[in-house]
Amino acid sequence: MIQLTRPLRAIAIAGALLACAAPTFAQADSPIGMWQTIDDNTHQPKALVQIAEDGDGSLTGKVVKGLGANDTPDRRCTACTDERKDQLIKGMTIIKAMKKDGDHWDGGNILDPENGKVYKCKMTLEDGGQKLVVRGYIGVSLLGRSQTWVRQQ
Known part of the structure; x- marks a missing residue:
C-alpha cells in the first residue's frame, strides 16, 4: 500500500473534490442538462426537456417526459405543420x-407542441445556472413571451 505524506494526501483529496465538482461548475455556465418546464396557465410542471x-x-x-395531468406517452403533435406533424x-x-x-x-428556434408554431428562440441562464429563461418570439424579441425553466439534477 502506498503511504502518502500529509501535504500529498491533502492535495490528492483537494484534487478529487475538484474533479467531482467540475461537472457542477460546467453546468453553471451552460444550459446543457435536464430542465423542467412550467405550464403558463397552471404554473405546474409540464415537461422534462433534455438540452444537449x-x-x-x-x-x-428534446422532450424526455410529459408531466402534465393530461399527458400520455402516445400524445402526438397534431398541430405541427413540419416534419413533426x-x-x-x-x-x-x-x-x-x-x-x-x-x-x-x-439564433435557433423552439416549437410549441400545443399549437404547432415554431418561434425564434433566445435562452439566458439565471440564478447561478439553476434557471433558464427561454424566450420564444416572432420577428424581434420584444414580440414574444418568456418561460423560466428549472434545472433538474
Missing part, C-alpha cells in the same frame, strides 16, 4: 440550432 450539444456545437432540446411529443426535438452569443444562446 449537437455535432456542430449548437444546442438542441403527428409525431410523438415524447422524444421530439423542440429546440434547434441554438448558438452561444455572449452570455446567452440565440
